[in-house]
Amino acid sequence: MPQFLLDNNHIAAAAAGGGAGAADETMTAKSRVTVVGSGNWGSVAAKLIASNTLKLNSFHDEVSMWVFEETLPTGEKLSQVINRTNENVKYLPGVKLGKNVVANPDLENAVKDANLLVFVTPHQFMEGICKRLVGKIRADAEAISLIKGMEVKREGPCMISTLITEQLGINCCVLMGANIANEIAVEKFSEATVGYRKNKEMAEKWVQLFNTSYFMVSPVQDVEGVELCGTLKNVVAIAAGLVDGLEMGNNTKAAIMRIGLREMMALSKLLFPSVKDSTFFESCGVADLITTCLGGRNRKCAEAFARNGGKRSFDELEAEMLQGQKLQGVSTAKEVYEVLNHRGWLELFPLFSTVHEICIARLPPIAIVNVKFK
Ligand SMILES: NC(=O)C1=CN([C@@H]2O[C@H](COP(=O)(O)OP(=O)(O)OC[C@H]3O[C@@H](n4cnc5c(N)ncnc54)[C@H](O)[C@@H]3O)[C@@H](O)[C@H]2O)C=CC1
Numbered sequence: 001m002p003q004f005l006l007d008n009n010h011i012a013a014a015a016a017g018g019g020a021g022a023a024d025e026t027m028t029a030k031s032r033v034t035v036v037g038s039g040n041w042g043s044v045a046a047k048l049i050a051s052n053t054l055k056l057n058s059f060h061d062e063v064s065m066w067v068f069e070e071t072l073p074t075g076e077k078l079s080q081v082i083n084r085t086n087e088n089v090k091y092l093p094g095v096k097l098g099k100n101v102v103a104n105p106d107l108e109n110a111v112k113d114a115n116l117l118v119f120v121t122p123h124q125f126m127e128g129i130c131k132r133l134v135g136k137i138r139a140d141a142e143a144i145s146l147i148k149g150m151e152v153k154r155e156g157p158c159m160i161s162t163l164i165t166e167q168l169g170i171n172c173c174v175l176m177g178a179n180i181a182n183e184i185a186v187e188k189f190s191e192a193t194v195g196y197r198k199n200k201e202m203a204e205k206w207v208q209l210f211n212t213s214y215f216m217v218s219p220v221q222d223v224e225g226v227e228l229c230g231t232l233k234n235v236v237a238i239a240a241g242l243v244d245g246l247e248m249g250n251n252t253k254a255a256i257m258r259i260g261l262r263e264m265m266a267l268s269k270l271l272f273p274s275v276k277d278s279t280f281f282e283s284c285g286v287a288d289l290i291t292t293c294l295g296g297r298n299r300k301c302a303e304a305f306a307r308n309g310g311k312r313s314f315d316e317l318e319a320e321m322l323q324g325q326k327l328q329g330v331s332t333a334k335e336v337y338e339v340l341n342h343r344g345w346l347e348l349f350p351l352f353s354t355v356h357e358i359c360i361a362r363l364p365p366i367a368i369v370n371v372k373f374k
């Protein structure tokens with residue numbers, strides 16, 4: 001790791017060196033971690049955490065990982081294969097998770113002893129998961145959401161961290177960033193941002209749990225800003241993929257990313273006036289926007305959508321190209337559109353609204369560059 005990074009982050013040094021020490025253990029009860037989710041990023045999150053729980057005395061070594069059970073083509077259950085091979089052969093093949101990661105297909109059983117809950121599933125499943133968890137978690141549990149997405153209620157948008165807090169009655173931080181899971185899985189250096197509301201000590205505990213020599217995590221006091229960055233950039237990534245599929249070139253793509261960033265900032269601040277400008281310059285902001293528009297799944301499927309002239313649906317392309325992994329950008333574009341429509345803001349957000357209209361085939365892919373961006 002470059003020296004300047006160490007200077008920047010004393011917590012990184014503590015995590016990498018396992019410096020918590022025996023004194024730590026005697027002062028605090030050990031925390032138990034459960035990761036709720038085991039897709040591409042969920043599996044990498046479990047790997048990161050498991051490498052740290054082995055080093056840090058304040059955490060139990062074992063990391064429980066809830067697996068949405070499925071039967072593999074071999075006839076075996078995914079959770080059993082993960083526990084036998086120490087690999088998520090479907091969502092993260094070829095990467096060992098750490099022997100202290102234990103896959104568990106029983107959601108309620110997986111969470112019952114944990115005081116640290118890490119939520120990392122596609123956002124559309126979270127409402128159902130929360131309902132199942134009511135009354136099933138420890139009273140002293142704390143949560144963090146790695147989920148990029150939101151729900152739309154009659155009252156307006158509901159961020160996933162808010163859903164968790166409201167349904168389960170627990171505090172929820174968020175972790176977002178320029179984090180293409182497959183790259184972090186092979187330990188290429190990247191950064192992430194933890195967003196917290198009030199409790200800085202808790203944010204630092206999450207930083208400690210995730211931070212490694214190749215994954216540098218920084219806390220910022222702006223939970224909505226961090227979460228909206230992670231959520232809204234997926235809509236811009238769809239636009240960037242359309243531009244790629246249309247072979248419009250780099251200048252057009254850069255323009256779409258700039259306009260997208262401007263809409264991300266404007267909508268975030270309209271929804272939550274407390275959102276800070278500086279958050280957009282953290283890993284969760286411009287860095288995540290760049291990496292997703294260059295190398296993410298939303299970009300990839302949108303490129304194929306445009307190459308097919310919009311004739312094959314995103315659902316079809318997702319099933320064919322992602323082998324069970326899920327796109328977040330298409331449903332987020334719909335959710336954003338509902339919010340904009342409900343509030344009379346559609347004209348203020350031409351990129352966001354056009355992406356949705358292209359996704360549902362109301363407009364052709366080329367419309368992404370025919371919009372009048374003010
Ligand atoms: N993959 C990546 O590079 C990154 C993903 N994220 C975010 O992390 C979140 C989770 O994404 P991934 O871990 O990549 O998942 P994924 O898209 O790779 O996998 C889909 C997951 O959903 C599960 N699933 C399918 N049907 C389900 C159901 N009915 N109920 C519950 N679970 C079901 C599957 O078993 C699988 O674990 C998303 O919000 C995504 O935006 C964030 C950063 C990076």
Ligand SMILES: O=C(CO)COP(=O)(O)O
Nearest residue numbers: 177178179180296297298
């Ligand atoms: O959020 C991501 C990178 O930070 C991954 O984006 P995709 O879901 O488009 O792959």
